[in-house]
Amino acid sequence: MFQHLRPAIVLIGLFMCLLGIAYPITVTMIAEAAMPGLAGGSLVQRSGVVIGSSLIGQEFRSDRYFHGRPSATSAPDPKDASKTTDAPYNAASSSGSNLGPTSGKLIDRVTADIKALREEGVVLLPVPADSVTTSASGLDPHISPENAAIQIARVAKARGIPEAKVRGIVTATTESRTLGIFGEPRVNVLALNLALDTTAP
């Protein structure tokens, strides 16, 4: 047994240097040299100021903007550190709801979200699944094209522009499947709202 101690300790020390330090640093150096934007988190700027990452969803409440999916992320409660409080799109602490399919809490939440959508003027039922379900990460940057479609009337009214113009921007922002088969059709909410601000302020 003791004859194994030297190789065990020496090899783990060597592997720590090679795999734990040299490997990630090499990847970092190559990535930062060759793909600085991507390696740095795909940050998005507007007039020189970083306003987020194109990969990470943001919370939108205003009627003038398209809204992302409900988010289950939370943050420590400022009043009581042992508890947490709802903090949608908290990119420092990703989380899903983890509510099971027969959870009463899930049913209550979806019921409330559908009611809120109706108050915003969505009359047609059923609503798209992603408009009332939380994503796995709580940071989903996308919505489905169907979810964008039910928000067009609200955004057009709040901005005082024709619906057709908003629909045109949505269509232009919609991404299709990669190579025609991979992934799902989707709309990046931040990109869409930025395009709205640019073309129809």
Next chain:
Amino acid sequence: MTIIGWAQIAAIFALVFVCVKPLGLYMAGVFSNEVTFLSPVIAPVERAFYRLAGVNPAQEEGWRSYTIAMLVFNATGFVFLYVLMRLQGVLPLNPQGFSAVAPDLAFNTAISFVTNTNWQAYGGETTMSHLVQMAGLTVQNFLSAATGIALALVLVRALARSGARTVGNFWVDVTRATLYLLLPFSLVVALAYVATGLPQTLLGSIDVTTLEGAKQTLALGPVASQEAIKQLGTNGGGFFNVNAAHPFENATAISNMISIWAMLVISAALPITFGRMVGDDRQGWGLLAAMLVILIAGVGFAYWAEANGNPLLTALGVDQIAGNMEGKEVRFGTAMSALYAAVTTGLSCGAVNSMHDSFTPLGGLVPLVLIQLGEVLPGGVGSGLYGMLVFAIVAVFIAGLMVGRTPEYLGKKIEAREMKLAMLALLILPFAILGFSAIAVMLPKALESLANSGPHGLSEILYAYSSATGNNGSAFAGLSANTPWYNMTLGIAMLLGRFAYVVPVMAMAGALAGKVRGTASEGTFPTHTVLFVALLVGTILIVAGLEFFPAVALGPIVEHFQMLAGKTF
């Protein structure tokens, strides 16, 4: 289900399939200590490692010495990682200023990474410094995977050799698996990941002001380099709390495809390595066929269940054409989420790109059952192959009983000693999973951790112990597992699942190595035919599946019928 969904699934399997043979043969060369195309670069490093460690690469060991070396190596790795986490507060590369990891959590996490489980009782971006992520977790991601491959090689050599006293040199196997296989592959995959959008930086986090003027803190770090080995080594411990559902860990449909390919490809190629090393390629293809039959059935079943959606939400007025989207990301949808869930549990990976806890009852049943079948479909790197070989030996034994002949596998007689050791290994799973679950459901302290009640609560507990014992690491994550009770018991379950399983398997390998390999005669039951594949599939489903059927019936299956009846909890 849609045709395009199935096309995505088929494309990824096809991509794995074309790589299986070249990779399998490459590994056969590496582990037969042959010179490979990477040797000019790597051989000098390899020789330096052996010299510094005092290892004579030409000297082989018997199974006992080999197993003890493995245990010492893993115990040393555990101590290094535990100390690193306890001291992270005073060590460098800690831009977020995290304090030391709590003792029970550090214990759980160190075991978790040494056993290749990578259960996450912690939230990565809120707990671990960059130093721990890199020099601690990433290193064990490599070494636990290399250990799994080394252990599989022992069983392969035991079957390949005739009347042998030695089964290889542990230090050589671990070093070669790391240097010739895992490290070069990780470098390539990590850079491909960055190209899809995964961050790779030593910065901790960035504060930004969003379009609506709110403050958002973006957690960053050396994500791509860790993600690459996490997938290739079927580890599954994510940089972030939500693992590969996080857009920074899995940014696009393409990164998702790379992820699934990376976690499958080595495990799927190892049977081919086995076939080549025992001198009969057909044997490897037979094992791979049995693995894929069950895995593809699991993928199909999970996809069907998730695409059908949740009838309770349909009743409220939610369109379920997109399927059950609670806990799923729009860019993946149900097809890629169901595929990921089945593959990650058919393997012992445990990475997730959707929340299994929010799957429909039958959709969630698939990952649970695939773990309980022993994760041999095609299993973790190495652990999948040795697990499958144990099932193959049980299958020829059952076939031998049916026709009244002495069972043989690859010309080696399977006798009482081998069967006892094989069963000893197989019984660890029900013992730990059902035993700990039974205790947990009776403890009020343990039940406080549940996020869901009713049958789904039982599923959460059952899934936790299945995942830990199977060294998977995925979770029904609603369960608040970061409590002393779960950190300790899940830690013990992980140890049992890895080491109490593998030590009997090593003893079995030792017994098999010493036997003389006979030649096949008229009466030999061939182990590469369709008949054998069917028998092997049946053995896995009956031996492993029936043990857990009563427990599974009380969890997901009861929940399914309650859901159809419109009941909530």
